[in-house]
Amino acid sequence: MTATEKTIAVADPVTGPTGGRRSGGVLRLLPAVVVLVLLALVPFVVDPFGTSTLSRVLVFALFACSLDLLVGITGLPSLGHAAYFGVGAYTAGLVSIHVTAEAPVPVLAGMVAGGLAAATTGWLAVRNNGVFFLMLTLAIGELVFQLAQSASSVTGGSNGLFGIPAVRIAGEPLTLPGYVYWYVLAVAALGFAGLWTISRSPVGAVLRGIRDNEPRMRSVGYSPFRYKLAAFVLAGAFAGLAGGLFAAQVRLVTPSEVGFELGALALLAVILGGAGSLWGPVLGAAVVVLVRDGLGPSLDGHGPLVLGIVFVLAVYLLPRGFAGLAGFGRLTARTARR
Amino acid sequence: MLGWFDANLVSILNGFAIGSLLFILAIGLSIVFGMMDVLNLAHGALYLLGSYLAVSFVGGTSSWGGFLVALGVAALVGLLAGGGLSAMTEPLARRPILDQALLTLGVSLVVAELLSIAYGNDVLSIAPPPGLDGSTSVAGNAYPTYRLALIGLGLVLAVAVYLVVERTSVGALVRASVADRDMVSAMGIDNRKVKIAVLGIGSMLATVAGVLGGPVYGARPGLDGTILILALVVVVIGGLGSVTGALIGALVIGQVESLGRALLPDLASFILFGTLAVVLVVRPRGLFGPKTLAGVR
Numbered sequence: 001m002t003a004t005e006k007t008i009a010v011a012d013p014v015t016g017p018t019g020g021r022r023s024g025g026v027l028r029l030l031p032a033v034v035v036l037v038l039l040a041l042v043p044f045v046v047d048p049f050g051t052s053t054l055s056r057v058l059v060f061a062l063f064a065c066s067l068d069l070l071v072g073i074t075g076l077p078s079l080g081h082a083a084y085f086g087v088g089a090y091t092a093g094l095v096s097i098h099v100t101a102e103a104p105v106p107v108l109a110g111m112v113a114g115g116l117a118a119a120t121t122g123w124l125a126v127r128n129n130g131v132f133f134l135m136l137t138l139a140i141g142e143l144v145f146q147l148a149q150s151a152s153s154v155t156g157g158s159n160g161l162f163g164i165p166a167v168r169i170a171g172e173p174l175t176l177p178g179y180v181y182w183y184v185l186a187v188a189a190l191g192f193a194g195l196w197t198i199s200r201s202p203v204g205a206v207l208r209g210i211r212d213n214e215p216r217m218r219s220v221g222y223s224p225f226r227y228k229l230a231a232f233v234l235a236g237a238f239a240g241l242a243g244g245l246f247a248a249q250v251r252l253v254t255p256s257e258v259g260f261e262l263g264a265l266a267l268l269a270v271i272l273g274g275a276g277s278l279w280g281p282v283l284g285a286a287v288v289v290l291v292r293d294g295l296g297p298s299l300d301g302h303g304p305l306v307l308g309i310v311f312v313l314a315v316y317l318l319p320r321g322f323a324g325l326a327g328f329g330r331l332t333a334r335t336a337r338r
Numbered sequence: 339m340l341g342w343f344d345a346n347l348v349s350i351l352n353g354f355a356i357g358s359l360l361f362i363l364a365i366g367l368s369i370v371f372g373m374m375d376v377l378n379l380a381h382g383a384l385y386l387l388g389s390y391l392a393v394s395f396v397g398g399t400s401s402w403g404g405f406l407v408a409l410g411v412a413a414l415v416g417l418l419a420g421g422g423l424s425a426m427t428e429p430l431a432r433r434p435i436l437d438q439a440l441l442t443l444g445v446s447l448v449v450a451e452l453l454s455i456a457y458g459n460d461v462l463s464i465a466p467p468p469g470l471d472g473s474t475s476v477a478g479n480a481y482p483t484y485r486l487a488l489i490g491l492g493l494v495l496a497v498a499v500y501l502v503v504e505r506t507s508v509g510a511l512v513r514a515s516v517a518d519r520d521m522v523s524a525m526g527i528d529n530r531k532v533k534i535a536v537l538g539i540g541s542m543l544a545t546v547a548g549v550l551g552g553p554v555y556g557a558r559p560g561l562d563g564t565i566l567i568l569a570l571v572v573v574v575i576g577g578l579g580s581v582t583g584a585l586i587g588a589l590v591i592g593q594v595e596s597l598g599r600a601l602l603p604d605l606a607s608f609i610l611f612g613t614l615a616v617v618l619v620v621r622p623r624g625l626f627g628p629k630t631l632a633g634v635r
Contacts, residue, residue, distance in 0.1 A: 147608075
């Protein structure tokens with residue numbers, strides 16, 4: 001093993017997946033393919049309730065990953081990311097009701113709307129860093145939430161937007177949970193692939209550079225503002241895509257899909273999973289959804305209590321999330337072998 | 339002009355009442371962040387805790403005794419909560435600021451859920467103390483006396499805080515810590531003690547504001563988020579760590595929330611965002627913010 005390889009491997013847990021330079025690209029795709037095949041087989045094995053729970057996990061995981069593009073890769077912690085999820089969900093719902101429910105149209109509309117909403121608010125937010133950014137996104141998210149609640153002629157107010165028709169593929173409505181699940185899985189897989197490609201692209205490398213040392217990136221000649229705005233818009237677009245999937249799966253959109261709590265839960269998923277690695281937030285999202293939907297009913301709807309405690313514990317015990325644990329394992333294995 | 343003023347007098351007064359309350363909230367948030375680099379996202383939950391304490395001690399029956407007891411208990415609980423938060427954030431002092439903010443976010447989720455378990459999900463109201471529960475005629479408009487008292491209290495507090503920060507040695511310590519905390523600790527002042535005191539007082543202001551705001555806003559789940567956002571917007575507009583900024587920001591946002599909503603009901607959210615956007619475009623660090631902030635990077 002050469003010295004450079006060793007430094008890359010050691011730096012890996014900190015910076016997340018930067019290993020594009022390593023050999024065996026096809027081999028590295030293998031786990032993803034295996035997971036995808038296993039996930040596709042789920043409706044044959046699991047009952048409809050389990051299948052729809054897994055659909056919710058996938059939607060939330062895509063949402064958490066889009067947030068990770070901001071938090072982990074660009075270093076911009078956002079608490080208002082649910083705004084773009086909600087914009088995507090409402091747009092997809094409205095398009096399904098008033099225009100067409102034909103397969104890719106509602107989710108694509110949601111994606112575009114999420115990106116546009118992120119562009120109109122992001123220029124203000126990305127002027128600031130760190131805690132200022134956190135406060136601004138929180139404020140923006142809350143204002144979009146109030147908008148969703150007050151513009152009841154469009155969004156249905158606090159009753160929510162209901163009566164969203166089932167997604168149609170070639171004119172056939174998808175009603176069985178299994179078909180809906182496959183639809184969600186297919187779109188979410190494309191979304192994950194998109195985010196993965198962005199994070200591995202030269203743009204992703206610039207974003208990581210801005211996260212690690214913004215003044216240096218500026219002096220090298222990159223415009224941090226433009227790159228951060230691009231990351232913000234992309235993250236908003238993928239959040240909108242996840243929102244569109246949500247509308248297709250649940251077929252009811254309420255203001256809580258735009259609210260502070262959803263944004264906080266997504267941030268929890270990212271922190272819990274490990275910011276900067278895309279697979280970490282997926283695991284974090286699974287934990288969050290299972291705690292909220294699995295434990296919530298037995299706790300009389302007080303799932304957030306458990307999540308709050310998990311949040312506090314995660315901050316203390318898992319500074320780099322699950323991904324940090326895995327990285328730590330790899331690191332110790334390497335040291336042991338030496 | 340005079341007619342317009344007369345027609346909107348109630349809204350303007352409401353704006354001042356909201357502004358008073360926001361000032362009490364924002365000053366705590368602003369000083370804690372300005373001095374200690376801790377963004378206390380549990381500030382809204384502490385406010386709600388104060389409101390629910392008022393529900394317990396005052397509730398629907400108007401009494402001075404209950405109200406004063408509620409204020410005292412809320413102040414004590416706030417001090418203790420601040421001490422607790424200070425102890426909880428201490429192990430994270432060497433970690434990024436974000437980790438401390440996330441910790442307080444987790445704490446606020448827990449506190450808000452515990453409150454909704456204890457008090458249920460209904461909107462609870464709190465009666466103003468006797469003598470303040472009626473209404474007073476202001477230029478021909480009947481206006482709740484309690485809100486007038488709140489405006490007066492806000493003004494008194496603003497003057498008091500200003501005098502303490504600008505004219506006393508404690509205030510000098512506050513200003514020095516906002517400017518350069520490391521230098522203050524190099525001068526021999528124990529940073530941890532300052533942190534406990536600052537977080538204690540900041541949290542106390544939040545719980546006390548909860549009691550004071552109780553007769554206006556009541557107590558309900560979700561109020562913590564609304565209050566936190568308004569206080570954050572005030573702090574961002576005014577500038578972190580600035581007393582004058584918190585006062586001006588609170589007055590502006592109070593009017594935006596009240597007069598803005600009354601004049602343009604459909605655009606209320608946009609006005610709030612618009613105000614924020616305009617201020618930040620002109621002054622990225624807020625109206626009275628420092629030129630540079632050590633903690634903000």
